[in-house]
Amino acid sequence: MSKALPPIVLDHPLVRHKLTRLRDHNTSTAGFRRLTRELSLLLAYEATRSLSLVPRHIEAPSGPMEGEELDGKKLCFVSILRAGNGLLDGMLDLVPSARVGHIGLRRDHETLEVSEYYFNMPSDVPGRTCIVLDPMLATGHSAAAALTRVKAAGATNPIFACLLAVPEGIAHMAELHPDVQIVTCSIDSHLDEHGYIVPGLGDAGDRLFGTR
């Protein structure tokens, strides 16, 4: 089997500070949303590091110069519903021209298997770099299912960006998608008996949308 790409972990004081506030169960719904948006902007900065550039000639105030611009088609962010939507605004703050796809995946609380209830991608995915978004990489079933769909739609070199990952989810992705670069703000300790990340931040969707 091919060797999986090692995950990239953001090691920055701002990320660690904001992540601690995010994990705090006293943080309000509004605070959780704001912190998720801020963290996703920092995540976008790292997740887009490998994008390629082409030369671009411009007239600077001091005269002509060879600058650079992003190569190829516009980026596509793919949100895994619901909680992936919490990462979208920060990503779009940094890359406003990106296209957006959505994949609805529901995790069964007993079996931890996922089922798809929605799929909507831009029509011209082939040749686009897709960054799949979900705050949580727990068992990895949701991320792996989403990556399978995004690859089938023709995405080139897809990337997976999350706030928290655990070794179990990273191993599942390494088995099924060793070519996918994972970018995360933290690798937490383990999963509990209900498939929740420890220490984690609770249920990301519920905290973002105030549903529990």
Ligand SMILES: O=P(O)(O)OC[C@H]1O[C@H](OP(=O)(O)OP(=O)(O)O)[C@H](O)[C@@H]1O
């Ligand atoms: O790695 P996994 O074990 O698959 O778990 C991670 C998934 O669980 C959560 O979604 P959930 O099913 O709770 O849906 P929600 O976003 O609608 O709350 C989370 O947002 C991920 O999509």
Ligand SMILES: O=c1cc[nH]c(=O)[nH]1
């Ligand atoms: O800890 C977890 C695991 C899966 N989904 C969440 O929202 N939180």
Ligand SMILES: [Mg+2]
């Ligand atoms: Mg949830």
